[in-house]
Amino acid sequence: MLYWCLIFSPQFSCIFSRCDPGWDGASCEQCVRMLGCIHGTCHQPWQCICQSGWAGKFCDKDVHICEHQPPCQNGAECIYDRDGEYSCLCLEEFHGKDCELKTGPYDCLMQPCANGATCLDGMNRFSCQCQAGFEGRFCTINIDDCANQPCRNGAKCYDRINDFDCLCPEGFVGKTCDSRTSDHFSGDKYIYMQSYIEILRQNLF
Structure with missing residues (x-):
């Protein structure tokens, strides 16, 4: 048995734990798994031994992900690598981790946005986040700041x-x-x- 003493000035008290660190259960026969372990077990304290079908440090990666929940999009082929990781073999006109981005003459690789705008690549399309003072799909239109007639007295x-x-x-x-x-x-x-x-x-x- 382990005893732990807590000091509360001017008094102190001691409590005890029946099991050594890393063990639990009525007879201290159950090992404690690694913190964060999801689909795993242990033989010794702080282990995370993955159950069948799971991988990764915390046994949280599905080794059959390409069959159960295929992550690849737009007709891409899902290839299981190891340790729960996968890769997508994209068709020619797509790219990205899951082949979710379209590659073509109008995507961000061609820098279509003008006047310092930020290009945001999305699903089968892109969008331009314009700098202040510009608008339009490609941010090529200078916003008319005179449209609201700010000048007074005939100016x-x-x-x-x-x-x-x-x-x-x-x-x-x-x-x-x-x-x-x-x-x-x-x-x-x-x-x-x-x-x-x-x-x-x-x-x-």
């Missing part, structure tokens, strides 16, 4: 990538031309702003 809107510029009419300033120049500028600063607006007009028209 002209110029679309950019995920942004816009407003060419304010005389007397207005701000990102959307929503502030009067008299609220922000006076004297030389006002004259400078008017000159800047005039330069923009000359360059854009």
Whole structure:
């Protein structure tokens, strides 16, 4: 028998376990399996001896997976390797662990997505995750940031990538031309702003 003492200051108490570590049962005749062992047994403590039809460290891999639950898709052939592992022999137009991805002129291998988009390869198709400011199947369309008419007071809107510029009419300033120049500028600063607006007009028209 093993005794374990627990100290609780200023007192302590002892408890005992009838079995040595790794053994259990009424007469301590049952070995304790490895933690995580699923379809296995043991002869000695902490073993995981797989039952028939199972493999792997924890006896959790079906050696007949190609027969019971074929994982291969799209007409691929399932080949059992060993230790519960398998591989799929894909048809020419498919690839992936289970041959679930289509290989062709329009998959991610051909880098179809534009403007820095991320290509997501899926089941028999792909999709593009666009960067901010772009849309469309291939992310080739620049979203019109002027569509909602953000510029105020008759200002002209110029679309950019995920942004816009407003060419304010005389007397207005701000990102959307929503502030009067008299609220922000006076004297030389006002004259400078008017000159800047005039330069923009000359360059854009």
